[in-house]
Amino acid sequence: MSHTPDALLEVAGLSVDFRTRSGTVHALDKVSLTLASGETLGLVGESGSGKSVLSFAIMGIQDAAARISAGSLHFAGQDLLANRGKAMRTLRGRELAMIFQNPRVALNPIRQVGRQIADVISRHTGVHAAACRERALQCLAEVRIPDPERRYDAYPFELSGGMCQRVMIAIALACKPRLLIADEPTTGLDVTTQAAIMRLIHDLSARRQMSTLLITHDLSLARAYCDRIAVMHAGHIVEVGPSAELFAHPCHPYSERLIAATPHGAAALSALASIPGNLPDLRRDDLPACRFAERCSRYGASCDAALELRPLSATHSVACHRALEDAIPLRLETEHVTSA
Amino acid sequence: MFQMIVKRLLGALPALFGVVIVTFVLTRALPGDPAAYFAGPAGSQEAIEEVRAKLGLDRSLPEQFVLYLRDLAHGDWGNSLTTGQPVLTELAERLPASLELTLAGLVLAVVVAIPLGVLAATRPGAWIDHLCRAITTAGVSLPTFFTGLLLAYVFYFLLGWAPSPLGRLDPYTTAPEFITGFYLIDSLVMGDGATFVAAAKQLVLPAITLALFVLAPLARMTRASMLGVLSADFIRTARASGLHPLKVLFVYAFRNALLPVLTTLGMVFSFLLGSNVLVEKVFAWPGVGSFAIEALVASDYAPVQGFVLAMALLYVLLNQLIDIAYGLVDPRARLES
Numbered sequence: 001m002s003h004t005p006d007a008l009l010e011v012a013g014l015s016v017d018f019r020t021r022s023g024t025v026h027a028l029d030k031v032s033l034t035l036a037s038g039e040t041l042g043l044v045g046e047s048g049s050g051k052s053v054l055s056f057a058i059m060g061i062q063d064a065a066a067r068i069s070a071g072s073l074h075f076a077g078q079d080l081l082a083n084r085g086k087a088m089r090t091l092r093g094r095e096l097a098m099i100f101q102n103p104r105v106a107l108n109p110i111r112q113v114g115r116q117i118a119d120v121i122s123r124h125t126g127v128h129a130a131a132c133r134e135r136a137l138q139c140l141a142e143v144r145i146p147d148p149e150r151r152y153d154a155y156p157f158e159l160s161g162g163m164c165q166r167v168m169i170a171i172a173l174a175c176k177p178r179l180l181i182a183d184e185p186t187t188g189l190d191v192t193t194q195a196a197i198m199r200l201i202h203d204l205s206a207r208r209q210m211s212t213l214l215i216t217h218d219l220s221l222a223r224a225y226c227d228r229i230a231v232m233h234a235g236h237i238v239e240v241g242p243s244a245e246l247f248a249h250p251c252h253p254y255s256e257r258l259i260a261a262t263p264h265g266a267a268a269l270s271a272l273a274s275i276p277g278n279l280p281d282l283r284r285d286d287l288p289a290c291r292f293a294e295r296c297s298r299y300g301a302s303c304d305a306a307l308e309l310r311p312l313s314a315t316h317s318v319a320c321h322r323a324l325e326d327a328i329p330l331r332l333e334t335e336h337v338t339s340a
Numbered sequence: 341m342f343q344m345i346v347k348r349l350l351g352a353l354p355a356l357f358g359v360v361i362v363t364f365v366l367t368r369a370l371p372g373d374p375a376a377y378f379a380g381p382a383g384s385q386e387a388i389e390e391v392r393a394k395l396g397l398d399r400s401l402p403e404q405f406v407l408y409l410r411d412l413a414h415g416d417w418g419n420s421l422t423t424g425q426p427v428l429t430e431l432a433e434r435l436p437a438s439l440e441l442t443l444a445g446l447v448l449a450v451v452v453a454i455p456l457g458v459l460a461a462t463r464p465g466a467w468i469d470h471l472c473r474a475i476t477t478a479g480v481s482l483p484t485f486f487t488g489l490l491l492a493y494v495f496y497f498l499l500g501w502a503p504s505p506l507g508r509l510d511p512y513t514t515a516p517e518f519i520t521g522f523y524l525i526d527s528l529v530m531g532d533g534a535t536f537v538a539a540a541k542q543l544v545l546p547a548i549t550l551a552l553f554v555l556a557p558l559a560r561m562t563r564a565s566m567l568g569v570l571s572a573d574f575i576r577t578a579r580a581s582g583l584h585p586l587k588v589l590f591v592y593a594f595r596n597a598l599l600p601v602l603t604t605l606g607m608v609f610s611f612l613l614g615s616n617v618l619v620e621k622v623f624a625w626p627g628v629g630s631f632a633i634e635a636l637v638a639s640d641y642a643p644v645q646g647f648v649l650a651m652a653l654l655y656v657l658l659n660q661l662i663d664i665a666y667g668l669v670d671p672r673a674r675l676e677s
Contacts, residue, residue: 061579093582100580106573108592110670119591120581155671171581 007074008211009035009058009179014071016050016057023283027053028235029291030071032309035179040205040212042226042243044219044258048279049232051215055181058213059098060088076178094124097172099201101184103164107156113167114140114152117174124175139170143200162193166200173204180205181213186221198225219262223247228315231255234279234291237309241316251318254292290320298322345660352656359652360412363645364405372639378421395421408645417649418642420635427646431628435650436521437508438620438627442612444524444543445550446605453555454601457562458594461570472559479556488549488622495545503541505623513538546623550616554608561604565597572596598669606662610655 016028028050035041043051056062058073060080073080075096080088100106108116117136121127127135133152140148143166156164165185172180182201186194202225205212216222222229222243229246231239231254239252250256257275277295280287289307293299302321309317375392376383383391392398396407411418417427460472495502503510508523516526516535523539569575570593578588617629628647635643667674 059580061576089582089584091582092580098580100573100577102573106577108574108578108596109672110596111592119578119583119587123581123583123587157672168577171577 006036007034008037008039008076009033009213010072010074011054011058012072012074014054014057014073015069016053016062017067017069018063018065019067020065020283025282026235026287027066027282028057029287030308031232031235031237032071033230033237033240035211035213037178037211038205038209039228040202040214040226042222042229043213043215043232044217044222044229045232046217046258046275046279048234050235051232052183053235054232055098055183055213055215058181059092059096060084061092061098090124093120093172093177094175095177096179096181097175097177098181098183099165099168099172099185101187103168103188104156104161106168107164107171109156111155112153113156113159113164114148114154117167117171120171120174135174136170139174140167142173142204143167143170145170160193161189162197165189165193165197169197169200169204173208173210176208177210179211179213181215183215184217185214186216186218194221201225219247219259220264231258235282236291236319238292238320239316239318240309241312241318245316249324251312251316251323252292252320253296253298253322253324256324345664348660348663349656352659356649356652356656359649360409360645361405363648364408367641367644368401368404370636370639374421374639374641377639417646420643421640422635422638422643427642430631430643431646431650433521434626434628434631437625438613438616438629440508440522440524441543441546441619441625441627442550442609442616444547445612445616446554446609448547448551449554449558449608450605452551453558454562456555457559457601458566458589458597460559460563461566461597462589464567469563472563476556476560479552479554479559482552483618484549484553484616485618485622487552488546488619491545491549492622502545503538505542505545507624507626508542509535509538510542542623546619546625549619549622550612554612557604557608558601562597562601565600566593569593569597595669599666602662602665602669606658610651610658613651613654 011031011033014028014031015026018025018027031050031054033041033054043054045051053062053066057066057068058075058080062068068081075091078091080091107113114133114136117139118129118132121135121139122129122132125132125135137148137152140151145151145163145166151159151163156167159167168185180201185201186197189197198221201212201214204210214222214226226243229239229241229243230237231246231252233254239246239250239255241251246255247259250259254275257273260273261275263269263272275295280291280294288294288303289305290296290303293303296303300322305321307319307321309319311317312323373388375388375395375397378395379388379391389398396404399407408418415428417431419426420430423430456468456472456475460469463469492502492505496505509515513535516523516530516532516539519526519529524536524543527533527535527539575588575593578592583592616627617633619625620627620630621633628650632644632647634640635647663673
């Protein structure tokens, strides 16, 4: 894949395997993804589709059993796979940052939250302790934690889940990174807090021109906050496109089923359709070219041919031999004309 | 903090009272008649009855118990019949010997076990992990009297590196002036280097024997606890923030892993206090363990009761210390109290 000039993050053909006792798990298979500066990209898919594996691989904090078997990772032109050691550690937390789900357990339970922020600042800026404290207090104020002076010395168990997630965000954004990976940042929070946290992330990334990779299985969240959406299934990216377009006209059968399974507005619960079957066992050596084939109602003989993401338009790609193009042929054509 | 300690100590009083009752009843329920024992094999029935009356053993059990409680309240723990000395004096003389040995063994074990456990946890499956497993397995399977004898045989008899395993000092050195009763500390305070070296030499083998025994649970707990913490979410957060691996390991992981290790430490310490009697026997160590066993064999009630009571007191104090240490490490423990 050629280097796109304004791409901040470029994932090309990335494959990750896990070696386990019961065989090799092909968790990611030739995943390609680009993220432009200031863009928010949503990564959606059911549990086990490889969203977190991808984000951990980008951060270089993957499990010891994980092995990157193919592909490349570039961040602002730097090859992230070439220097996994010390160089990666200085990037991590300073240029690339990550926030996790379940903030309560993602914070050190026996260290004051302010000091956890100060640790990161001290690591990446090398300023003295008093200045670190000052900066950490600013960070707490920035994530709208009331009375930062008092909260600085609080322990995570003394804060609510939403507060803990704000602290997580403060830790991640302490050094003003250019890329933020938010791995299900609202899981485990109640709905009103979810909205507040999402708005906070959105505001801060907009203000700082920060790129955000939002990993979620909450489609309505992705739709509300993301410029583009990438749909993952069983270690493949099956569809990428602008948020509104993908929701209005999903082209991959999996995307369509995923959207149909999402509760929205006035729809009755009985109207929601579950997706039949399960993710294929990723330890199999005979995984089909299309890993959705075994669950797909549109499966046909042509589906066994080799498969890759192919563009439908300048911005919309899908990895399917029998994509639901017929649903939007006219509009796509006109778009081709206008974009050409 | 102070208030909390006082409150805890008061809370331990019922437990101590329970200990007093149980030891009193148990010693009375033991087979053997102290009156007969002290009247001697040639003692006539009359002589035995006379001794019995003198010991107060002819009274009813509740009466004996009330008398015992009254004496305790006056700080009188009774006299040892075998030595004629007050039990409290005997214990005070011998307890430092036991404590010094136990603490030395414990410090040695901690110094080896904790780094071993941490290293094993950070490199699962590597040679250090296998070494850790081998040492812990050996530690639990070798009884202390056996390792004690083996060490004495090898290092004293065969190699001649260690002094003869007879007590806390060799016959040519006089004991340092009594300050704490710990020879190592007392000799240092007095600035007596020669005595310090002599006492240390005597201490090495029994301390290693004890250390080998408690190393196993400590190292195993450290390893397990570190493994658990290292896979925790907050360690991933720390790594994702780019913190230095050593900072992640020691400031983030180790402090969190310390709590179960502290608990284990308290357990093995209290266990050691009473049960190092075998080591004391092997090395002719003049500690409380051997003292209690001798008294028990002689049906000498007062020292046995005194010993159990002293151990119970120590145990209560020890638990206080562990609780305080807990509070220092974990803010959540502070809150609960």
